[in-house]
Amino acid sequence: MPEHAAKHGLEIAVERHREVAIVRCRGRLVAGQTEHFYHEVKQLMPHHRQIVLDFEHVTHMDSSGLGSLARLYVSGKSAGCVLDLMNAGKSIRHLLGVTHMMSVFQTIGENNIRMG
Helix, strand or coil, rough: CCEEEEEEEEEEEEEECCEEEEEEEEEEEEECCCCHHHHHHHHHHHHHCEEEEEEEEEEEEEHHHHHHHHHHHHHHHHHHHHCHHHHHHHHHHHHHHHHHHHCCCEEEECCEEEEC
């Protein structure tokens, strides 16, 4: 059963499977909401070898959201946890591309097909 948490319009649902946690996000990953996102995901790292961030319903991400992703990547690498990104919309893929961060994340398509 997923766990739900909402803060300032960002909703996070976590599905835990043996070594994988799927974090489904809904809303805007922007300044004022990123710390909650960061802490929710970071607490999963000691218990899971892989964390998949499902951004299908993330409508906007700003530089603070990008910074949170970068921090999570570094934390995951230190904890031996792989951080993957799934269903990122066009604007988020563009932001990751412009900042050369797309290559940092394994990107999973809608049917769990690796795309990068």
